[in-house]
Amino acid sequence: MAEPFLSLQGLSKAFGDTQILKDVSFTIDKGETMVICGPSGCGKSTLLRCLNGLEPVSSGALRLGEEQIDLSSPKTRENARTGTGLVFQNFNLFPHMSVMENLTLAPRRVLKLRAAEARKEAERLLELIGLSDRSAAYPFELSGGQRQRVAIARALAMKPQLLMFDEPTSALDPEKKEEVLGLIRELKRTEEVTMIVVTHEIGFGKNVADWAMLLEDGSIVEHGAASDFFTSPTSPRTQRFLKAIINA
Amino acid sequence: MDYSFNFGILFDYGDYLAGGLWYSVIIAFPSIIVATVLGMILAAMHLSPLRVLRILGSSYVDIFRTLPVVVLLIWIHYVLPILTGLSLSPTESSILALSMNGSALACEAYRGGLQAIPDTQRQAAWSLGLSKLDILRYVIIPQGFFSTLPALTNVHITIIKNVTVTVLIAVPEVMFRAQELTVQFFRPLELYTGAAIVYVALILSFTVAMRQLERLRKWESV
Numbered sequence: 055m056a057e058p059f060l061s062l063q064g065l066s067k068a069f070g071d072t073q074i075l076k077d078v079s080f081t082i083d084k085g086e087t088m089v090i091c092g093p094s095g096c097g098k099s100t101l102l103r104c105l106n107g108l109e110p111v112s113s114g115a116l117r118l119g120e121e122q123i124d125l126s127s128p129k130t131r132e133n134a135r136t137g138t139g140l141v142f143q144n145f146n147l148f149p150h151m152s153v154m155e156n157l158t159l160a161p162r163r164v165l166k167l168r169a170a171e172a173r174k175e176a177e178r179l180l181e182l183i184g185l186s187d188r189s190a191a192y193p194f195e196l197s198g199g200q201r202q203r204v205a206i207a208r209a210l211a212m213k214p215q216l217l218m219f220d221e222p223t224s225a226l227d228p229e230k231k232e233e234v235l236g237l238i239r240e241l242k243r244t245e246e247v248t249m250i251v252v253t254h255e256i257g258f259g260k261n262v263a264d265w266a267m268l269l270e271d272g273s274i275v276e277h278g279a280a281s282d283f284f285t286s287p288t289s290p291r292t293q294r295f296l297k298a299i300i301n302a
Numbered sequence: 303m304d305y306s307f308n309f310g311i312l313f314d315y316g317d318y319l320a321g322g323l324w325y326s327v328i329i330a331f332p333s334i335i336v337a338t339v340l341g342m343i344l345a346a347m348h349l350s351p352l353r354v355l356r357i358l359g360s361s362y363v364d365i366f367r368t369l370p371v372v373v374l375l376i377w378i379h380y381v382l383p384i385l386t387g388l389s390l391s392p393t394e395s396s397i398l399a400l401s402m403n404g405s406a407l408a409c410e411a412y413r414g415g416l417q418a419i420p421d422t423q424r425q426a427a428w429s430l431g432l433s434k435l436d437i438l439r440y441v442i443i444p445q446g447f448f449s450t451l452p453a454l455t456n457v458h459i460t461i462i463k464n465v466t467v468t469v470l471i472a473v474p475e476v477m478f479r480a481q482e483l484t485v486q487f488f489r490p491l492e493l494y495t496g497a498a499i500v501y502v503a504l505i506l507s508f509t510v511a512m513r514q515l516e517r518l519r520k521w522e523s524v
Contacts, residue, residue, distance in 0.1 A: 106429055136431040146426035149523045150444050159440055160430035194522040201524065212430060 057117075059084035060216055060248060065114030065125065067097075067104055067272075074100050075111070075272040082216075082265065084119075085246040089259040089280060091295070092269035098252045099143075101269065102218045105250070107134030118215045136164060138216040139209030144225055145201045147193040153180070153204050154189040157211050165212065172211075179207040182244070183237060199230030203237055210245070217241070219251045231255070238262065254299050260284045268292045311489045312496045319483065319496050322476035323504065329393060329473065330462045333400035337461060338454065340401070341408025348413060359409070366406035371464050375399040379471045396468040400461050407457045415450025416442065448519045455512040462505055476500045 058081035067075040075097050082088050092098050103109045104125060105116060114125040118137045124130045148156050157176035161167045167175070180186045183203040193201055202222055209217055219238065223231040235258050241247050242262060253259065259266055259280055266283035268275040268291065276289040287293050312319070347359030366374070378399050383389035390398065419442060427437040466477040474482075480497040484490045 108425065108429060135429060140429045142422065142426060144422065145524075146422045147524065148423065148426070148441060148445075150448075150519075150521050160427075160432055163433075163436050163440070164431040192521040193524045208430070 058082065059086075059119060061117045062105070063115045063117075065101070065104060065111060065116075067100060067109065067111040067114075073272055075104065078114075078269075078272070078274060080265075080267065080274070080277060082248055082250070084248055085242070086264040087242055087249045087251065087262055088265040088267065089263040090250060090252045090267045090269055091254055091259070091299075092275075093295070096269045097272040098269055099220050102140060102220050102250065102252060105134065105216070105218060106138050106140040107131045108140075121215075136212065137214060138218060139212055139214035141202070141205050141209050141217070141219045141222050143221045145193075145198075145205040147201055147205055147208070149193050152190050152192055153185065153196075156193070156204060156208050160208070161211050175211060176207070179210055182210075182240070183207050197230065198226050199233040202226065202230075202234045206234075206237060206241075210241075210247070215248065217247045217249045219249065219253070221252050221254075223253065223255060235262075256284060256296065256299060268295060305491065307492070308489060309492050311483070311487055311492050315483055315487075315493075316496060319476060319479050319493065320500055322474060322479040323500060325393065325468075325473055325475035326462070326465045326501075326504065329396045329400065329465050329468060329475070332397050333404050333461050334458050336397075336401035337404030337408045337457065340405035341412055341454075341457070344405060344409035345412035345416070348409065349416075363406045363409050366402045367410070369403070371399060371403050372467050372470060374403060375467060376470060392468065392471045392473045395471060396465070396473055400464055403464065404457060404461045407460060408454060411453035411457050412446075412450055414453055416446050418449040419445050445523075448516070451512070451516055455509065458508065458512070459505055462508065463501070466501070 060083075061081040063079050065075055065078040066073070078101060080088070090098050090101065100109065104111050104114065107123075107125065110128065110131070111125050116123045116125055116134060121133070121137055123134050123137065125134065148159070151159065154173065154176055157179060158169070158172040161172040161175065162169060177186065177189070180189055183206065185200060185203060188196065188200065193204070196204065206222075222238070223234050226234060235255060238249070238251065238258075239262050242249065251258075251263070263280035265278070266280040267277040268283075268289070270291065276283065276287055276292045283292070284296065287296060344359045344362060347355040350356055350359070375395060379390065379392065379395040423441055423445065424437060427441045432440070465475055468475060469478045469481060472478060476497045480493040484493050487493075
């Protein structure tokens, strides 16, 4: 059998004496989507930040396609920044730049694309997110849903092997949520991006994700095919958790 | 109140009084430039990973922000020559004192302005793979410029106002001339009011110019 496209082995992280992530491992194939849920403080966001190379970790190895990244070494950890993309809960667009500048800054400075090439790719992405007419707008002129779509395009412009979303819809109202979730669904279909989404949107998890995971206190409680996870979870903890979300 | 007004003196000596503006400007302008640049360097020292630079930067700010400008000015003008044999003209001493005090104040303005930029901006830029230098150049400085501007304008205004203390070492700026004419003609109300008007006009035109700079900002933070 072929090696899985993405594999994470033994990721552990501590803040002082507190163990935030305990020996987390999983694999995902190319183009697949995994949903991670869990109570607040369980380490979901930290897990994404570690995969993105933003946080020092005590151990952990990430293989992304051909690339092998030792996350525990400060030197190689930074390589994860360009191989993976992260979409934040609060978008974190650059407020002083137009949508176009937000999308072209990193491709030009990091991927060393020429301005025209970067613009061309940005225009393609703007069409994909349905905001071709807003390329000159500043983030403050956009709605929350539009800002998040631009943030997704900004991450995509770096052509990441893995795209991660940290509760991408939790700062949005229900209508805008659908706008963003619809786009993520679209990305899976058309762009074949490998994705990890931290979210509590059960409908999205059921319909879009291939894999699902429940994280608690930095450990994996349950991990399996999304269809089983959301309809007939085996762990009582997962059952309780999903029930709480549905009743919320 | 049996004071008879005679604003006529401002017609006769108004241009002499306002002529003191030249000294206000040649003291304030270089001090503002030095404070703005040195303040930036001090703020950078504060953020430096090197402990020595951080300590040097914060000691400088602590000393020159707490030292009263009058004490600093008189010390530079009358004590420094005793210690070093180097004696400065009143104008030079004034520029030195206002620059040292102003740069400590400017450093704090820069620090406040940089802190106003949310840490998530740095994180987002770092996550995209940008280098530390590029983050500074494309993300922090363009936003920091505008978040620093209002506080920096206040520092500049303070420097201009502090020019009036140079009266103590006989720099012939507006305040000194008002005092000089008062002794001669005994018209304190008219002359000091005249001096006030001159300074208010100078500082108002400065703030109008700085406000134009603030208008260059086309974006809002989100």
